[in-house]
Amino acid sequence: MSDVTEESSSKTTRELILDEALHCFADRGYEGTSLNDIAAGVGIRRPSLLHHFASKEALYTDVFEMLLSEWLEGLEVAMSSPASGWDKAELVIRAGFDLFARTPDYVRIMRREALDSGVHVGVDLSGFLRPLFDSACAYFTSEMDAGHFRRHNAQHLIITGYGAILTYFSDAPFIDELLNDQALTPENVRDHCDHVVAFFRAALVA
Amino acid sequence: MSDVTEESSSKTTRELILDEALHCFADRGYEGTSLNDIAAGVGIRRPSLLHHFASKEALYTDVFEMLLSEWLEGLEVAMSSPASGWDKAELVIRAGFDLFARTPDYVRIMRREALDSGVHVGVDLSGFLRPLFDSACAYFTSEMDAGHFRRHNAQHLIITGYGAILTYFSDAPFIDELLNDQALTPENVRDHCDHVVAFFRAALVA
DNA sequence: CGCCCTACCTACCAGTAGGTAGCCAGTTAG
DNA sequence: CTAACTGGCTACCTACTGGTAGGTAGGGCG
Structure with missing residues (x-):
């Protein structure tokens, strides 16, 4: 189900990761942001994050394409x-x-x-x-x-x-x-x- | 002291480090620059660099104050x-x-x-x-x-x-x-x- | 000569980075 | 009920970080 509204509760983990990554990359830059930071912001561990995105660079590229x-x-x-x-x-x-x-x-x-x-x-x-x-x-x-x-x-x-x-x-x-x-x-x-x-x-x- | 000998110009090692650090920090940012990068650019090892500057942050601060x-x-x-x-x-x-x-x-x-x-x-x-x-x-x-x-x-x-x-x-x-x-x-x-x-x-x- | 000092070195430390392997709970399909 | 899949986890790996310890070559000087 792809709901277009802004209900944060209905956001998928993938979307939550993208949101948090956007904020971290904007705030501290690519080098200054660790996958641990992003994962912690979402409330999961780093390997779980890498279950949704193949690599840090892939995550960044997805953020940038948004x-x-x-x-x-x-x-x-x-x-x-x-x-x-x-x-x-x-x-x-x-x-x-x-x-x-x-x-x-x-x-x-x-x-x-x-x-x-x-x-x-x-x-x-x-x-x-x-x-x-x-x-x-x-x-x-x-x-x-x-x-x-x-x-x-x-x-x-x-x-x-x-x-x-x-x-x-x-x-x-x-x-x-x-x-x-x-x-x-x-x-x-x-x-x-x-x-x-x-x-x-x-x-x-x- | 006019230690003009050695390879390059009349610049002291300290000045060479400051120049290289300025360039690296401008190019890749604070987090994106490692002390190894700077030391390599000068042609020395990292510990030698840390002989001239107490820490990465101290080096950056000196660059910024220039x-x-x-x-x-x-x-x-x-x-x-x-x-x-x-x-x-x-x-x-x-x-x-x-x-x-x-x-x-x-x-x-x-x-x-x-x-x-x-x-x-x-x-x-x-x-x-x-x-x-x-x-x-x-x-x-x-x-x-x-x-x-x-x-x-x-x-x-x-x-x-x-x-x-x-x-x-x-x-x-x-x-x-x-x-x-x-x-x-x-x-x-x-x-x-x-x-x-x-x-x-x-x-x-x- | 011995002694100190500067400037460099190699070797190493603890910590953290990104990334992988494999286990496990919950859900769903057959 | 079982099998497969999903999405999380712990444990681990290698590479590299900033920083330290200790050693050394060489210059200046009593």
Whole structure:
């Protein structure tokens, strides 16, 4: 039975392991997480965990593929919207914030993977993301050509936006300490999203 | 003592260890780096390394303190410049790019530390950086009050800038793959710096 | 010369990592 | 009732970790 609801009691052990692994890998990284940690979090022993996943690397890859599929789905939906001009850019930014706020652990894993140049994951990370990157570049370029946006180099623009947005989630623990506040409360995420939207609008829309 | 003899340059073994440790920690993180890796990179055995540093943690802390002192010095010089208005903001951004381009390994270590909430380093990271953060906030707030910059929340603005700038260096390996190019060549760094300066100028200067 | 000191070494320690073998309770199928 | 399967367990393996013990080559110096 595959129930789509969030009832934790009905989750299979496999799903519980994936959840715990996601959290541990996001929190302490691949090397910093032991299978004992994950197993203890689930409430079983390490060999039982290895009954569900062939190896640590296989578990990590499964976690990462959950991440990728969720991101691709969420971002492609937003990017394929029929909106245009600034409306579409704002829609994608807000969709990104929603997505990342919902799954901040994914952001931290992605950031760790970017730092490690994707050594731990079998899939070709940049190959997966390049279509989104290219399509975003194409969109901004065409809008700039049409005179709707100020002229910027599209690739640099996307990279700047990628860094500006993801950092708020990946470095949330650090930002917490810097601000003496919780970065990831719904209100603070909304405030920061509004700021980023206004900031990019000011930079792009003449 | 000028112990210039032996194989490499005039650097002491201690300095060679610090250099290699910086590179390893930046590349693979604290947990992902073993003392054997570092020792092998220097060309000695692990116990010899531990003759120069009391423990792995002490070595890491020393590396991190090199980083902090270099950053504090570089950024404080730029931020204490007598310039004002946009000139000063651009000066600080360009100083940051120079600093980070000179020491990209530091950026990656800092990012890892932000992800890990500073567990590996004894010093109070956010306590160290908060003075710079506060002074940057104060500067932007006063300039916005004076009507020189568009109105933005200063804290969010700094965080956005922090993310936008640091990410280019911390995620350079990933960006390399995405662009099929070397992000950290002098020309590409300069191009990206010019873009960030123009982007922030467009967002801030009415 | 003897003596100390630095910088390195080999050999080893206890602890932990990921992973395997095999046993066992509960459930289900025939 | 028995057989097979499922999902957990204990016990164990090898490899490697950070760190220690003890020894040694060589330079400076009274």
